[in-house]
Amino acid sequence: MKKMNQINNGILYIVPTPIGNLLDITHRALEILKNVNLIAAENIRHTNILLQNFNIKNNLILMNKDNEKKQSNNLIEKLKTGKNIALVSNAGTPVINDPGHLLIKKCHFFNINIIPLPGPCSAITALSASGITNNRFCYEGFLPSKKKKRCDLLLSLKEETRTMIFYESKYRILETIKDIIEQIDKYRHIVIAREITKKWESIYGTQANLMLNWLQEDKNRYKGEIIIIVEGFKKTKIDHLSNEILNTFILLRQSLSLKKAVLITSQIYKISKNYLYQKMIQKEK
Known part of the structure; x- marks a missing residue:
C-alpha cells in the first residue's frame, strides 16, 4: 500500500x-x-x-x-x-x-x-448460494416491523420480476413468512440463509408454505442473523386460455365481480392478471 x-x-x-x-x-x-x-x-x-x-x-x-x-x-x-x-x-x-x-x-x-x-456483504454472499436466478435482483433491506407496513410493501412487490433480498429479525421471521404467503404467493420459492460464514451457518430453500412448516419444526432454524431471498415473479406467456381456466373463471364470476374473479383465477393458475382481465373483458362484451 x-x-x-x-x-x-x-x-x-x-x-x-x-x-x-x-x-x-x-x-x-x-x-x-x-x-x-x-x-x-x-x-x-x-x-x-x-x-x-x-x-x-x-x-x-x-x-x-x-x-x-x-x-x-x-x-x-x-x-x-x-x-x-x-x-x-x-x-x-x-x-x-x-x-x-x-x-x-x-x-x-x-x-x-x-x-x-x-x-x-452478507446479502450478496447469501444470494450467490441461493440457487435462485441472480442476474437481476433488488435489495430491500430490513422489512418494516409493523405488520400493515410490511404487508403493504410485500404486496407492492408481488409482481416484481427481480430476485428480492430482505433482512429479517429472528423475532419476526415466522410472521414475515406468513405475510409472504398471503401477500405474494404461497408457492413462491424462497431461501432462508442464516448466520452466513459463522459456525451455525445454514442455507435452505423451498416454496413459502413449506418453508413456514420447516421453520416451525425447530426454533433453532431461525436463530441468529437471517436473510430471506425471494424468487421474482414469473410471467406465464400463453396464447389461449384452457377450458380449465375458463371454467374456473366462470364459476367465480357467478358470485364475484369481474376484477375479483380475474384476481383469484390468475393466482390459482399463475398467469398475468392483466392478460386475463383483457381476455375476459373481450368475452363479456
Missing part, C-alpha cells in the same frame, strides 16, 4: 470487515486499518475485537446512527487537515444499512478523496 500522506485533504477509506469468520478480512483492509490516522467505527468494542485479533493498535472514534450528523462534521474537519480515516461498520460493507452515508456525501461536497475496498 502506498504511504497514506497527502499535502491537502486526507482520504476516507471505506473498509469492509468480516461478517462472521475473521479470516475473511483482506490483506489490504488490514494494512489500511493499521496505517490510517483514525478509524470511525459503528461499535468501538466490536471493532476492537477485530483489531486485537490481528495485533493492530489504532485510534477509534464512535460514529453510529445516533451521532452520525455531528460526528460527520467532526471527521470532515480532520480529513481537511490531511488525516486519513477508515470507516467500518459492525460487520460487512459499511453504509449498507449502516451509518456513513452523510460522511460520504460531505466528502463528495468538499472534494475529499474516497477509496472503497471490496469485501464481505
Whole structure:
C-alpha cells in the first residue's frame, strides 16, 4: 500500500470487515486499518475485537446512527487537515444499512478523496448460494416491523420480476413468512440463509408454505442473523386460455365481480392478471 500522506485533504477509506469468520478480512483492509490516522467505527468494542485479533493498535472514534450528523462534521474537519480515516461498520460493507452515508456525501461536497475496498456483504454472499436466478435482483433491506407496513410493501412487490433480498429479525421471521404467503404467493420459492460464514451457518430453500412448516419444526432454524431471498415473479406467456381456466373463471364470476374473479383465477393458475382481465373483458362484451 502506498504511504497514506497527502499535502491537502486526507482520504476516507471505506473498509469492509468480516461478517462472521475473521479470516475473511483482506490483506489490504488490514494494512489500511493499521496505517490510517483514525478509524470511525459503528461499535468501538466490536471493532476492537477485530483489531486485537490481528495485533493492530489504532485510534477509534464512535460514529453510529445516533451521532452520525455531528460526528460527520467532526471527521470532515480532520480529513481537511490531511488525516486519513477508515470507516467500518459492525460487520460487512459499511453504509449498507449502516451509518456513513452523510460522511460520504460531505466528502463528495468538499472534494475529499474516497477509496472503497471490496469485501464481505452478507446479502450478496447469501444470494450467490441461493440457487435462485441472480442476474437481476433488488435489495430491500430490513422489512418494516409493523405488520400493515410490511404487508403493504410485500404486496407492492408481488409482481416484481427481480430476485428480492430482505433482512429479517429472528423475532419476526415466522410472521414475515406468513405475510409472504398471503401477500405474494404461497408457492413462491424462497431461501432462508442464516448466520452466513459463522459456525451455525445454514442455507435452505423451498416454496413459502413449506418453508413456514420447516421453520416451525425447530426454533433453532431461525436463530441468529437471517436473510430471506425471494424468487421474482414469473410471467406465464400463453396464447389461449384452457377450458380449465375458463371454467374456473366462470364459476367465480357467478358470485364475484369481474376484477375479483380475474384476481383469484390468475393466482390459482399463475398467469398475468392483466392478460386475463383483457381476455375476459373481450368475452363479456
